[in-house]
Amino acid sequence: MSGRVHGISPALRPFGESVFATVSRLAVQHGAVNLGQGFPDFDGPVEVKDAAKRAIDAGAGQYGRSIGLPELNRAIAARWASLGKFEVDPDTEVTATHGSTEGIAAAILGLVGPGDEVVLVEPFYDSYPACVALAGGTVRTVRLSAPDFRFPVDALARAVTPRTKMIVVNTPHNPTGRVFDRTELEAIARIARAADCLVLADEVYDEIWYGERPLSIATLPGMRERTVTLSSFGKTFSLTGWKVGWAVAPPNLSAGVRAAHQFLTFCGATPLHRAAADAFGAPASYYEGLRADYRARRDALIAALRGAGMAPFVPEGSYFVLAPHASFGFADDVAFCMHLVEKVGVAAIPCSAFHLAGTDGRRDAEAHSLVRFAFCKRLETIASAADRLRALRPVTTP
CATH class of the missing domain: 3.90.1150.10 (Aspartate Aminotransferase, domain 1)
Incomplete structure (x- = not known):
């Protein structure tokens, strides 16, 4: 053949x-x-499932807004701010994706081009290198090692080159379970700022932690403008099959995410977006x-x-x-x-x-x-x- x-x-x-x-x-x-x-x-919670049923019965069966229903984006922005991060514009800085896996694809395909290098941290979610390959980029790796799985800051500094477009940082980390501390994230941020590259912050497990709340790298000085942060409704509300995720990024980076997103899935399931918006009102x-x-x-x-x-x-x-x-x-x-x-x-x-x-x-x-x-x-x-x-x-x- x-x-x-x-x-x-x-x-x-x-x-x-x-x-x-x-x-x-x-x-x-x-x-x-x-x-x-x-x-x-x-x-997942029965209240969230009931909200989806109500949305279906109310006729929410057509395409929604590509970047996410307004009420969902507002709920994501409100939750983000309530965690002590920073205010974001739900219309220009929040993009609802078909799960966080689509968010990974949209961010990489929308922001990485042929010849660009992307630094991944082994072990990693297997979607990352495949998306880099689809974008025409090149993967460079650094590695977390047992028993402590500390972030290899020196190795990252060596891996970054003038062609580095993006560093992917996942915390809490799959599969090691590490929650990178402030010292580690500040070191990553210094390297990203010095290289003038982007950070893709995969924070899908941001509500599943057992010590101190994980720190978002986007909140560090000089990082908001260069970070795309991903998270997942499915992980937090135990409804992974609903495939509701989102990306928070400044308008110029959101434009790249949205440019790819519109051709990947265009929009999510309207009744599930409505239910997810209600779910963010859950008490502490x-x-x-x-x-x-x-x-x-x-x-x-x-x-x-x-x-x-x-x-x-x-x-x-x-x-x-x-x-x-x-x-x-x-x-x-x-x-x-x-x-x-x-x-x-x-x-x-x-x-x-x-x-x-x-x-x-x-x-x-x-x-x-x-x-x-x-x-x-x-x-x-x-x-x-x-x-x-x-x-x-x-x-x-x-």
């Missing part, structure tokens, strides 16, 4: 099927408890309860993994836990995860999926050393996984 009729664009051929789709498919195939893909197995007790519930789930999963002979890293935010697998004697994280899903009955994500594949033929032992488990699940689900994980047996050294 000639190259002209190849089914996949050359830019996307290196990426293959998303690891999340692969693992969820295997979980169904083997009847495994799915602790891989990060979606809750419990429902809702967010406090969300964090308390996730803390209990986190602690239950940590206990389950320790009971199975693993040594997980306790996350500061998000709803993911990383754990090494070396004590079980498998060749790499992929082999271990295949054993988990096929023989143990628990699905997890091999962390190498969050790294760029090597091009020199050498194996990257660090990239293959960890697996990710999600705890956005009912306590009963985590307990079921714990029962199955007891079948694991670490390799004993003579």
Whole structure:
């Protein structure tokens, strides 16, 4: 077959099927408890669902405004300001996207061009490099390393070049669970200002944290004008299938996001936008309860993994836990995860999926050393996984 009729664009051929789709498919195939893909197995607030039903019954079934329904954008802007950040114009600085994943695509496709470099922090959400490839950009990487996963500031300074257009910063971080502190974010900001580059701040887990509230890099001096901040209604309200996200950015950067957004999805689902706007009126007790519930789930999963002979890293935010697998004697994280899903009955994500594949033929032992488990699940689900994980047996050294 000639190259002209190849089914996949050359830019996307290196990426293959998303690891999340692969693992969820295997979980169904083997009847495994799915602790891989990060979606809750419990429902969102009934009040929010009822608001969507009312919107549907009221006839909200047509296209909405491309950048987001006015009431949704106003609610996002009000929530942003209420958290002590800064006032934003809902019409020029807020763009509602079809989930935060579309926000990533819109920001990168709308602001990055051929020859531009984008610095990603490994391990990373696998959408980032694919979007950079679609934009014609080049990925440069720095890496968080166990056990503390501190931001590699010196490595970032070396990775930034005159061609750097954007640095992508995700906090709370998926998959490590790190919440970057003020010192780390100020160092990133200094580098971005010195290089005169943009920052894409992926803050989809900004309401899921267990210590101090995460700091938004856009609030630091000289960063508002160069930062696009993304977040997600689905993560905060446990309705990931609604695909409601948003981007907050100054008008000139919002213009780039919107230029791509209009050709990706044009607009979101009108009744869901109306319901999301209502949801932002939730009292502080809702967010406090969300964090308390996730803390209990986190602690239950940590206990389950320790009971199975693993040594997980306790996350500061998000709803993911990383754990090494070396004590079980498998060749790499992929082999271990295949054993988990096929023989143990628990699905997890091999962390190498969050790294760029090597091009020199050498194996990257660090990239293959960890697996990710999600705890956005009912306590009963985590307990079921714990029962199955007891079948694991670490390799004993003579």
